[in-house]
Amino acid sequence: MGEVRQTPPARPGMNDFPNTLKTLRQEGRFFSSTLPIVCSRAPGRLDLMGGNDDYTGGLVFEATIREATRAAVQLRADRRIVFWNPQVKSRNWREQADFSLDDLTGDAGVRSLVNRDSATRWTAYVLGLFHLLNKRFPEKLSCGANVYIESDVPLNKGVSSSASLEVAVMKAAVGAYDIKLAGVELAEACQWVENVIAESACGIMDQITAVMGDEGCILPLLCQPCLPRPLVRLPEELQCWGVDSGVSHMVSGIEYEAARAGAFMGYKMICDAESLGVRHDTSGQIPRWTDARWNGYLANLSPSLFRSRYESRLPETLGGADYLRAGQIHVDPFTAMRPEVVYRVRACTRYAVEENSRVHSFAELARGGVGFQQMGEIMYQSHYAYTECGLGCDATDLLVELGRDEGVANGLFGAKVTGGGAGGTVAVLGRKDARPAFDRVVNRYAEARGVAPYVFEGSSMGADRYGVGVLQP
Numbered sequence: 001m002g003e004v005r006q007t008p009p010a011r012p013g014m015n016d017f018p019n020t021l022k023t024l025r026q027e028g029r030f031f032s033s034t035l036p037i038v039c040s041r042a043p044g045r046l047d048l049m050g051g052n053d054d055y056t057g058g059l060v061f062e063a064t065i066r067e068a069t070r071a072a073v074q075l076r077a078d079r080r081i082v083f084w085n086p087q088v089k090s091r092n093w094r095e096q097a098d099f100s101l102d103d104l105t106g107d108a109g110v111r112s113l114v115n116r117d118s119a120t121r122w123t124a125y126v127l128g129l130f131h132l133l134n135k136r137f138p139e140k141l142s143c144g145a146n147v148y149i150e151s152d153v154p155l156n157k158g159v160s161s162s163a164s165l166e167v168a169v170m171k172a173a174v175g176a177y178d179i180k181l182a183g184v185e186l187a188e189a190c191q192w193v194e195n196v197i198a199e200s201a202c203g204i205m206d207q208i209t210a211v212m213g214d215e216g217c218i219l220p221l222l223c224q225p226c227l228p229r230p231l232v233r234l235p236e237e238l239q240c241w242g243v244d245s246g247v248s249h250m251v252s253g254i255e256y257e258a259a260r261a262g263a264f265m266g267y268k269m270i271c272d273a274e275s276l277g278v279r280h281d282t283s284g285q286i287p288r289w290t291d292a293r294w295n296g297y298l299a300n301l302s303p304s305l306f307r308s309r310y311e312s313r314l315p316e317t318l319g320g321a322d323y324l325r326a327g328q329i330h331v332d333p334f335t336a337m338r339p340e341v342v343y344r345v346r347a348c349t350r351y352a353v354e355e356n357s358r359v360h361s362f363a364e365l366a367r368g369g370v371g372f373q374q375m376g377e378i379m380y381q382s383h384y385a386y387t388e389c390g391l392g393c394d395a396t397d398l399l400v401e402l403g404r405d406e407g408v409a410n411g412l413f414g415a416k417v418t419g420g421g422a423g424g425t426v427a428v429l430g431r432k433d434a435r436p437a438f439d440r441v442v443n444r445y446a447e448a449r450g451v452a453p454y455v456f457e458g459s460s461m462g463a464d465r466y467g468v469g470v471l472q473p
Contacts, residue, residue: 040169040468051418052386067164081100085148093120132189171211188207192286245424245425265318317342319340355382393417399415
């Protein structure tokens with residue numbers, strides 16, 4: 001097929017965002033010429049290790065990518081909130097949408113607003129931000145805003161386009177309204193919007209990476225609920241790439257939802273086996289269920305304890321109807337217990353327990369700059385654990401096997417599906433001088449699938465490090 005183009009060029013305007021804004025203002029389009037425009041930027045993320053371990057309290061190990069969303073916010077004299085996102089037009093969505101702050105009266109009302117027209121359903125991720133700010137800082141939101149968005153983070157590739165969008169717009173919005181919101185608090189606010197308004201059951205790892213990640217670094221995060229640890233630089237000789245499988249991944253997809261719900265079913269059954277009561281805790285930003293021993297997190301069980309005491313007591317599979325018929329309650333606020341779905345309870349629970357242990361081992365090896373082959377083996381183990389949870393995919397399996405075929409001898413140590421699985425992107429770890437082997441993987445995949453995959457290469461600073469810029473009149 002010839003040479004594969006690894007990274008398609010950024011869309012027009014992404015490399016010159018301030019000039020795009022100046023042009024729009026000079027032409028009298030969208031922005032007023034008399035008021036400042038506040039700008040920010042947030043990257044997508046590449047899940048090196050951890051994946052679905054965030055909602056069960058595990059350690060995750062996340063990198064930023066070079067692709068990012070840029071957002072510009074200018075306050076208005078009236079109460080209107082106007083969004084313009086030119087990129088969504090390519091998906092036959094409406095690129096502009098107009099709302100009023102006065103209509104943001106409650107969570108259910110805002111969900112109804114964004115769901116009334118499928119062509120503007122994407123605004124759930126951004127209108128929800130203004131709704132949350134209006135609830136928490138009503139004295140600051142005395143006026144509306146114009147919001148312009150550009151992004152080169154591909155959608156449904158498992159690299160967190162939604163978190164990138166949320167964080168970029170939120171960072172610019174709080175700058176425009178002079179609201180102090182950063183770090184964990186900003187990330188949790190964006191996660192709340194995705195969970196409650198966009199009704200997507202994501203954990204915290206996507207938003208916190210977009211906020212607190214940095215170029216050339218990996219962010220370790222203990223998701224209990226959000227405890228970032230010091231950034232880690234990969235050993236100098238290592239490189240991490242991401243390869244899009246071409247199979248769309250969606251956090252709202254049934255595979256991800258079923259894997260997540262299955263883990264919470266297993267958690268509740270383990271608590272029942274120990275006569276351990278669970279309670280609904282609404283004291284934090286994100287509501288959850290908890291207990292007195294493991295604090296609601298499967299990751300707090302050791303793999304040896306799980307294997308010896310609980311694994312054999314969990315069913316391999318269990319239908320949602322059977323679970324509910326037994327009088328059980330579903331202890332995940334953000335997924336439904338679907339009577340018609342058969343859940344892989346044992347595998348999903350085991351993944352939550354063992355992935356946390358795998359990530360801790362991987363992170364320690366990365367900090368020490370040793371054991372590259374062991375790091376790769378941990379990635380392979382993680383990948384096949386996804387399949388046991390029902391999150392496998394022929395395309396991502398092929399990419400992983402092509403990487404394994406090149407092997408350690410050619411400088412590729414490991415590969416795994418990322419994020420929520422069931423498609424999306426595969427992370428590949430290898431030596432920097434193993435680019436020829438990596439290119440062979442990409443070319444062989446392109447030949448097998450008939451299309452050259454998008455490759456993610458390089459990283460960039462998170463929104464907090466980037467900060468905000470102000471374009472004065």
